[in-house]
Amino acid sequence: MNNSPMSDAVPPKPWWKFGFVWLVIGGPAVVVVASFVTLWLAIRTPDPVIDENYYQNGIAINKTLEAQDRNLAPAIKARNHAATPDGQAPR
Incomplete structure (x- = not known):
């Protein structure tokens, strides 16, 4: 066993x-x-190869965006005025 x-x-x-x-x-x-x-x-x-003048192109794009922001200033002012509650509106 x-x-x-x-x-x-x-x-x-x-x-x-x-x-x-x-x-x-x-x-x-x-x-x-x-x-x-x-x-x-x-x-x-x-x-892809980056454009040789990428920095100058970026500056041009920023100038274009700044011009667009200046053109939208009256619309933004009107939007903010319309969103102001009646009690807080300037008189």
Whole structure:
């Protein structure tokens, strides 16, 4: 009679049959594949060249916006006057 605990032991399963092993391996594997996809996208579609005069163009846009704000000043004043409650209106 062999009553040792090892006699009733179930043979161990191979490592690839455990779900947690694939969870540990799968996470980094997905990141590696995603990084190669990102690299492929970066090489395939390069960034556009910025305009040589981007600073001057920005200044021109700001001047245009300032002119539009000055043109809207009467409308903003009227809107604010219309939104003022009757008791607080200046006389």
